[in-house]
Amino acid sequence: MTRVFNFSAGPAMLPEPVLEKAREEMLDWNGTGMSVMEMSHRGKAFMSIAEAAERDLRTLMEIPDNYKVLFLQGGASAQFAMVPMNLLRGKKRVDYVNTGAWSKKAIEEARKYADVNVAASSAADGFNSVPAFETWQRSEDAAYLHYTPNETIGGVEFPWIPETGDVPLVADMSSTILSRPVDVSRFGLIYAGAQKNIGPAGLTIVIVREDLIGETLAGTPTMFDYKVHADNDSMYNTPPTYGWYLAGLVFQWLLGLGGLKAMAQINERKARKLYDAIDGSDFYANPVDPACRSWMNVPFTLANPDLDGEFLKEAAALGLTTLKGHRSVGGMRASIYNAMPEAGVSALVDFMADFEQRKG
Amino acid sequence: MTRVFNFSAGPAMLPEPVLEKAREEMLDWNGTGMSVMEMSHRGKAFMSIAEAAERDLRTLMEIPDNYKVLFLQGGASAQFAMVPMNLLRGKKRVDYVNTGAWSKKAIEEARKYADVNVAASSAADGFNSVPAFETWQRSEDAAYLHYTPNETIGGVEFPWIPETGDVPLVADMSSTILSRPVDVSRFGLIYAGAQKNIGPAGLTIVIVREDLIGETLAGTPTMFDYKVHADNDSMYNTPPTYGWYLAGLVFQWLLGLGGLKAMAQINERKARKLYDAIDGSDFYANPVDPACRSWMNVPFTLANPDLDGEFLKEAAALGLTTLKGHRSVGGMRASIYNAMPEAGVSALVDFMADFEQRKG
Numbered sequence: 264m265t266r267v268f269n270f271s272a273g274p275a276m277l278p279e280p281v282l283e284k285a286r287e288e289m290l291d292w293n294g295t296g297m298s299v300m301e302m303s304h305r306g307k308a309f310m311s312i313a314e315a316a317e318r319d320l321r322t323l324m325e326i327p328d329n330y331k332v333l334f335l336q337g338g339a340s341a342q343f344a345m346v347p348m349n350l351l352r353g354k355k356r357v358d359y360v361n362t363g364a365w366s367k368k369a370i371e372e373a374r375k376y377a378d379v380n381v382a383a384s385s386a387a388d389g390f391n392s393v394p395a396f397e398t399w400q401r402s403e404d405a406a407y408l409h410y411t412p413n414e415t416i417g418g419v420e421f422p423w424i425p426e427t428g429d430v431p432l433v434a435d436m437s438s439t440i441l442s443r444p445v446d447v448s449r450f451g452l453i454y455a456g457a458q459k460n461i462g463p464a465g466l467t468i469v470i471v472r473e474d475l476i477g478e479t480l481a482g483t484p485t486m487f488d489y490k491v492h493a494d495n496d497s498m499y500n501t502p503p504t505y506g507w508y509l510a511g512l513v514f515q516w517l518l519g520l521g522g523l524k525a526m527a528q529i530n531e532r533k534a535r536k537l538y539d540a541i542d543g544s545d546f547y548a549n550p551v552d553p554a555c556r557s558w559m560n561v562p563f564t565l566a567n568p569d570l571d572g573e574f575l576k577e578a579a580a581l582g583l584t585t586l587k588g589h590r591s592v593g594g595m596r597a598s599i600y601n602a603m604p605e606a607g608v609s610a611l612v613d614f615m616a617d618f619e620q621r622k623g
Numbered sequence: 624m625t626r627v628f629n630f631s632a633g634p635a636m637l638p639e640p641v642l643e644k645a646r647e648e649m650l651d652w653n654g655t656g657m658s659v660m661e662m663s664h665r666g667k668a669f670m671s672i673a674e675a676a677e678r679d680l681r682t683l684m685e686i687p688d689n690y691k692v693l694f695l696q697g698g699a700s701a702q703f704a705m706v707p708m709n710l711l712r713g714k715k716r717v718d719y720v721n722t723g724a725w726s727k728k729a730i731e732e733a734r735k736y737a738d739v740n741v742a743a744s745s746a747a748d749g750f751n752s753v754p755a756f757e758t759w760q761r762s763e764d765a766a767y768l769h770y771t772p773n774e775t776i777g778g779v780e781f782p783w784i785p786e787t788g789d790v791p792l793v794a795d796m797s798s799t800i801l802s803r804p805v806d807v808s809r810f811g812l813i814y815a816g817a818q819k820n821i822g823p824a825g826l827t828i829v830i831v832r833e834d835l836i837g838e839t840l841a842g843t844p845t846m847f848d849y850k851v852h853a854d855n856d857s858m859y860n861t862p863p864t865y866g867w868y869l870a871g872l873v874f875q876w877l878l879g880l881g882g883l884k885a886m887a888q889i890n891e892r893k894a895r896k897l898y899d900a901i902d903g904s905d906f907y908a909n910p911v912d913p914a915c916r917s918w919m920n921v922p923f924t925l926a927n928p929d930l931d932g933e934f935l936k937e938a939a940a941l942g943l944t945t946l947k948g949h950r951s952v953g954g955m956r957a958s959i960y961n962a963m964p965e966a967g968v969s970a971l972v973d974f975m976a977d978f979e980q981r982k983g
Contacts, residue, residue, distance in 0.1 A: 267656035271663040274864055279650070282658055286649035290642050296627035296942060298642055300823040300869075303631040303945055336696040336825060337846055340860035344844030372845055458861055463660040465696060465825040465863025482842045484704035485732055486697055500700035501818055503825025503863065504634055509660075582656060585663055 268607035271585035272415050274458040276602040281512040299508040304501055316511030326447050333469040334497040334507050338456040339437050343372035348483045354406035358382040363390040363414035390417045392552040407431040413439035413557050416589045420557035424449050438559050443527035451475050460600050462513055466506030533599050533608045534558040540612040546619040564594030583611050628967035631945035632775050633819040636962040641872040659868040676871030686807050693829040694857040694867050698816040699797050703732035708843045714766035718742040723750040723774035750777045752912040767791040773799035773917050776949045780917040784809050798919050803887035811835050820960050822873050826866030893959050893968045894918040900972040906983040924954030943971050
């Protein structure tokens with residue numbers, strides 16, 4: 264068996280030690296004689312797994328005690344509706360910042376429930392930057408402000424956290440969570456689909472300040488009520504137990520590596536190596552403002568797009584897979600989440616240099 | 624490692640060959656160099672897994688071509704809202720049959736969206752039977768009729784399918800799907816959480832007649848719109864890929880055993896063995912009308928409830944686990960889904976006889 268370096272944007276690579284542990288425990292977790300998948304979610308064994316995962320996430324992100332951590336289903340797409348359904352709390356107006364494809368999806372869904380003010384947008388420059396904070400046109404009466412700290416498709420990442428005062432700040436952190444330390448107390452609500460930096464698809468993590476939940480729009484499904492999940496420790500219904508377990512293994516792995524400060528150093532180094540390779544060449548290009556390039560998702564194009572197919576084919580033959588860019592952007596995209604080893608980035612950079620030398 | 628016989632109501636046992644295959648493929652599926660968990664859901668490898676799973680389910684259940692098969696998230700609890708949000712189609716009134724705990728949950732959620740007529744209820748006899756069809760008080764203008772073919776907690780199973788004519792029949796089959804053949808063409812919509820007879824928690828299967836979808840209530844989240852999922856082959860957003868893969872392995876396992884006719888024979892035999900042991904003793908009792916006892920969930924009580932703790936402790940020591948009854952029923956519950964081997968039921972029956980002899 265040869266493991267590949269998989270640059271998929273999500274579902275994405277998982278740490279090999281996590282997969283090995285999952286393999287080892289597949290038929291028998293800790294002497295229980297059953298797989299984690301087979302355990303009652305209300306039994307002692309799974310409860311201990313669930314609690315450890317939450318505790319470790321709280322440690323990693325230094326989550327304050329007045330925040331609930333929820334282990335839900337439905338991905339960011341479900342959150343696009345859950346956020347307005349729960350956080351309007353009698354208000355009608357909400358602020359959204361549009362920095363690309365995922366912002367747009369969030370905005371579109373929010374329009375079903377609220378009067379959406381797009382407070383800022385980077386459309387004018389093709390979503391290759393982050394709009395300067397002083398240009399934002401915020402509503403006075405916004406129930407919250409929503410933004411996307413990292414745009415998975417465009418490869419644009421906020422290097423700063425907006426200061427919204429009393430207006431709760433809501434962030435779709437799907438593709439940046441756990442990649443670096445973040446001050447959770449600056450946020451009202453953080454959500455993230457698991458399939459990039461947390462675990463397998465089908466698990467969604469929500470971190471929400473307690474005082475913001477408890478009032479939902481009429482017609483909100485029970486399953487879309489944060490308070491219901493908070494009051495039941497995410498076990499109102501059967502949670503995605505295996506994903507929860509795997510997330511716990513990932514959290515353990517991160518703690519073992521030194522936590523998020525250590526990950527930030529590694530991630531910055533990986534990203535710099537790749538951007539340096541792109542910038543140091545006329546053959547490769549990345550269109551994003553250097554001040555807000557993503558550490559996690561690195562789109563790049565070849566000077567001659569006719570070579571795209573050849574590039575992808577040769578890369579795959581070397582075990583560098585899933586590099587094809589999103590159809591809306593074209594070219595390539597290397598997603599280099601926490602689980603992508605530095606050796607994977609090095610191998611990609613080496614191949615890029617070699618390909619350029621032969622084809623450039 | 625000693626595997627136990629796990630009588631959990633769900634998440635529940637999975638077939639050992641399925642777990643072994645999953646273990647074997649954990650770090651490398653079919654030479655791709657990656658785990659199924661790490662694959663892009665839009666890549667060729669996962670698409671082939673997804674398509675095979677749907678094809679095998681269609682074969683197993685003989686699903687007609689005019690039905691969509693959806694692989695969703697959120698469990699039955701999400702379906703309790705999705706069903707009325709999608710199937711009212713301009714109507715206001717819906718019929719529900721109340722045969723126990725899960726029926727009641729479905730009814731409660733539906734009341735948010737519709738005028739619910741409880742067409743029949745077995746409350747009068749403590750939910751230990753199925754109300755005779757000729758007593759049902761159905762609405763003339765019902766958008767659909769919803770029932771629960773198998774009540775996981777009460778252990779009551781319909782031995783027949785209601786004939787509702789032009790009114791679409793909707794069934795929560797979470798704890799009975801795949802346990803025996805069923806004529807899908809009799810239904811408008813079937814849904815099932817995976818964690819009993821399909822695969823791990825976090826996957827929900829919906830089988831819906833195409834003509835019923837496309838019109839939703841105002842305010843329905845996009846993620847709760849069957850049509851959106853149907854039009855995108857359940858890939859509108861990232862689906863729970865690993866659960867989908869495991870479900871496919873379970874479908875393969877079922878086909879290898881001879882499909883649902885063969886499973887029905889095995890399941891009937893397993894259930895008969897356990898009910899015979901209960902009925903042949905004054906020490907054990909099951910309160911359910913013998914005409915509608917569940918093949919999947921067998922609750923039973925001890926004549927002397929003071930012995931419950933001892934029974935559970937001794938059983939667990941023999942590797943017969945998770946037998947404690949639901950708190951609302953008390954006593955014991957043996958869930959004997961497809962993945963519970965006949966040897967597990969035999970071991971339980973043998974232990975019950977031995978325990979009775981010593982303590983009865």
